[in-house]
Amino acid sequence: MLTVMLVEDEVFVRESVRKIIDWEALGFTVIGEAGDGEEAFRFIIDRNPDIVISDIIMPRMNGVDLLKKVREHGISSRFIMLSCMSDFEYVRQALEYGASNYILKLSMDVKALRVALEKVGKELNSASGKGALQSEARKPASEPDKSEDLTTDHPEINRILDYIHQHFMEDITLTYMAHYVVMDVKYVSQLFKKKTGQTFVHYLHRIRIEQACRYLETSRMPVHEIGERVGFTNDNYFIKIFRRCCGMTPQSYRKLNTNNRANSIAAE
DSSP: OEEEEEEOSSHHHHHHHHHHSOHHHHTEEEEEEESSHHHHHHHHHHHOOSEEEEESSOSSSOHHHHHHHHHHTTOOOEEEEEEOGGGHHHHHHHHHTTOOEEEEGGGOOHHHHHHHHHHHHHHHHHHTTTTHHHHHHHOOTTOOOGGGOOOOSOHHHHHHHHHHHHHTTSOOOHHHHHHHTTOOHHHHHHHHHHHHSSOHHHHHHHHHHHHHHHHHHHOOOOHHHHHHHTTOSOHHHHHHHHHHHHSSOHHHHHHHHHHHHHHHHHHO
């Protein structure tokens, strides 16, 4: 069961959220409630719930400040924010700090809340390995070793990194990834560089070229086919990026690797 905390200063709203969802049927259990941000923060530090459903406007500490403080303490609980129409600026800030979703109070119903919970629950189950069998079935041969994957202290950047490692062969853009994590494109670009030390494009290129090297080492596929398999649609561009990353062309890399293997065999 994934654990959920409800944070809302209006008691009747909190009770409504608790009652309209069949939590156990969806794989969740509510482990705590709070009426303001400070009370919620103390509980989160102590219990580290998987998901926090939090109002934005609250006394003592609002939902955005709560999310920010939780992130500063290295806690990766997923946040679903409850907001009013007039809270848009707060919603924007919450999304920038990595909130997973938001729901308008006026239009909140069982379906909207269930969809938001199922989305976050699926992401958490996948990240924790509970979806390992399904992921294994989709994994391409020689996928970059997960043990070498970069991780950060920001859950949404980690989601982007995971997505890149699983879909590097597809047409991935920064704009697409910003939509994927429901954040502003410019903010994602800056945050990605801050958290990884690399630009989004450079990181994507590195992952693709690492995979290309594996294909060059272990297969006889033509260079142009390898380029296509790792996500490059233009042969010349693939060779250009490969040379930039490896200091040589794909053909030279393959030849060097073949010679090294031959020398190793001869030495044995």
